[in-house]
Amino acid sequence: MIMKIDQISRENIKLCHGTEYILIDDFFDVGLFTQLHNKFLLDYVIKHDFGDICSLSGHPLVDELFKQETKILNAVNTVWQETCIENKASATLMKPGKKLNIHNDSHWETVPIRGVLYLNDVCGTTFHSSMYADNPIEIGGKANQLLLFKVTENSFHSVGLYDHEEKDRFAIVMMFDRTKDSQ
Numbered sequence: 001m002i003m004k005i006d007q008i009s010r011e012n013i014k015l016c017h018g019t020e021y022i023l024i025d026d027f028f029d030v031g032l033f034t035q036l037h038n039k040f041l042l043d044y045v046i047k048h049d050f051g052d053i054c055s056l057s058g059h060p061l062v063d064e065l066f067k068q069e070t071k072i073l074n075a076v077n078t079v080w081q082e083t084c085i086e087n088k089a090s091a092t093l094m095k096p097g098k099k100l101n102i103h104n105d106s107h108w109e110t111v112p113i114r115g116v117l118y119l120n121d122v123c124g125t126t127f128h129s130s131m132y133a134d135n136p137i138e139i140g141g142k143a144n145q146l147l148l149f150k151v152t153e154n155s156f157h158s159v160g161l162y163d164h165e166e167k168d169r170f171a172i173v174m175m176f177d178r179t180k181d182s183q
Contacts, residue, residue: 002029003068008075008148016137017129017156021149022079023140027117028061033144036060037119037170044091052098052160059091061117062172076176080150082112084176089115094169099160102131105151108175115174116140116147122169125149128156148174 007024014021026033036059045057065072069087077084094100105114116125124141128134136158140147149155160169 002032002064003027003072004146005068005071005075008072008079010079013079016127016139017135017154019127019149019152019155019157020080021127021139021147024146024148025142026144027146028064028144030144032064033061036064037143040091044093046093052094052100054093054095056091056093056170059119059172061119062089062091065089065117065172065174073176076113076148080113082176083178084113086177086180087115088175088177088181089172091119091170091172094160094171096166096168100158102128102133102156102158104131104153104155104157106153106155108151108177110178111175112151112178113176114149114151115176117172117174118143118145118147119170119172120167122167123160126158128158131156133158 004024004027012022040059046054047057048055073084118141120143124138125147126136126138128136
């Protein structure tokens with residue numbers, strides 16, 4: 001199997017400050033992950049620079065995720081009893097010293113599940129027990145780890161509040177949506 005989709009299961013749910021999450025090591029076959037990510041690093045382009053985070057040109061691992069989108073959606077929907085019909089995934093870059101402040105993503109009413117595929121070893125996602133940076137716990141952050149979590153009014157999280165290393169953080173961010181974009 002190229003991806004460990006079978007690990008997206010109720011048995012693998014953990015809790016952090018009341019937020020349900022699943023963390024899967026080596027989600028992609030390691031050889032495939034390394035090959036496709038190294039190819040991407042040779043010629044990626046910053047499409048949009050939003051200050052704290054940049055949107056990047058297409059990553060070949062996003063294409064691999066889309067090839068298995070139905071299986072991934074079925075697994076996510078089964079685990080969290082949801083009705084998501086699309087995984088909106090895109091490659092991102094966070095430059096050293098940047099951060100995403102504490103938030104909970106509940107403003108996206110049609111996005112009940114979020115995901116992050118970490119592409120290099122820099123930092124993970126920090127969960128908090130409140131909007132006031134209480135009890136920070138960092139989850140994930142290793143290359144080829146997939147973090148999935150349930151979005152709620154209390155799923156407070158941030159990225160980059162703690163300086164780990166002075167290097168770029170690459171990730172594929174995912175929004176599992178109950179609606180589909182019309183194109």
